[in-house]
Amino acid sequence: MRQLALGFGLVAVVLFGAGVTLRSAARSAGDRPFTVLVTGLAALAITAAGMRWWRGRGARYPAGAWMPDAAAEVDEVGEAPAVAVTGVAYEEMDAQEFEQAVAELCRRDGCLDVEVVGGAGDLGADVLATAPGGQRLVIQCKRYGASHKVGSQDLQRFGGTCFAVHDAHIAAVVTTSDFTEPAADYAARCGIRCFDGGELTAWATGVGPAPWEG
Template identity: 75%
Template sequence: MAAPWRVDGVSPGSGVRSGARAYPMRRTMFVLAVLGALICGGYLAVREAVRWAVAHPGPALGVGAVVLPLLVVVAVVAVRGMPRLRELRRAARAGKAEAEAEVAAMAATAPVAQAAPVVEVEAADAAPWRVEDFLALDADGFEQAIARLCERDGCRDVQVVGGAGDLGADVLATASDGRRLIIQCKRYGETNKVGSQDVQRFGGTCFTVHEAEVAAVVTTSTFTEPAADYAATCGIRCFDGERLVAWANGDGATPWG
């Protein structure tokens, strides 16, 4: 059974806010300790200042003429700043409450995730695959199709992991020769080419984060020249729509071949 959704350590419907009680108690104890230290320190400082002033009345008058105006200025600034400080605190509390309410609303209305459809891709299909066939799939279906192609051609441990927070990896697999394969899927229309920024983002994670031994970007479209140049420099393999169709129909190389 999935763990209940939590915000600030509170489980909805539990009626328990132990974390919320513990935090104000610790904060109160800390504030009291600081106030006690300030009062004791202030008392000792004033007592020693009075003793010194009695013993040295001349220098005490000079110091007092300088220190007292500064204390007055500091007090005035502090008093004037208090309303602004209270205003900022109220705004901060209101912003936090609004953010928590938004998170709660999103969690309450979030649809239940549905399993991605299984897409069958076989080279022996009656009709050969075309780019339009891949474009007819949604983003999840396209990732599933690439995963099925990997399985068909001998990959093991194939996983579809695309989605929020995937750090560029859509399909993970182990190639038939044992190398770790990371594929990013780009289901783009003909006029929407995979650009240099797309490949750079993938290049920043595929080797360092996902520890790829083979990294490939597979798209239904094409790559811009800067994207292809960057991929060649980093060792990322580019599979455009034409190469994808050849792979699906068994007429071309695999991304890891």
């Protein structure tokens, strides 16, 4: 809504400026109608360019979608930098929605062959993908509340299948919550990467590494 209001405000300012320019030109031009015509055409061109720019933003970021800060859209060499995914409340999703959201983060950051396989008979894997470096990535997603930590039994079940069954090069558990100390210890011994709620937010907003990095 704030971005929409800014867009209408921009159009209004451009139109107002064009009107002022035309009136000033009409007063000062006197018997020089050609000057008025050229000034009017220039004002109309500026107005059209502003409206095209705003329509382009609307196409990139449809109503209801998150939008990056305007200052972060294009860097100084004209390339679009990595943008932060904001306004996503992972803890309010159900388990299936959370798996899809994690899969989308993988796609966003360059993974290939991303597949959501969570559900009955998933044998501990929720998201399968090929990491940007070519490694086979296996992720288990745990959409838990803040008071429900991922326990050692969760890690043991995943640890029994992620490498032997799913042939993972990189195995990770991503949660909206946290890990118990025994769970974190088990993961460290088995080479399973643990991403808690804070690390998930850092990954999603582009200020922290992805599960296959580091």
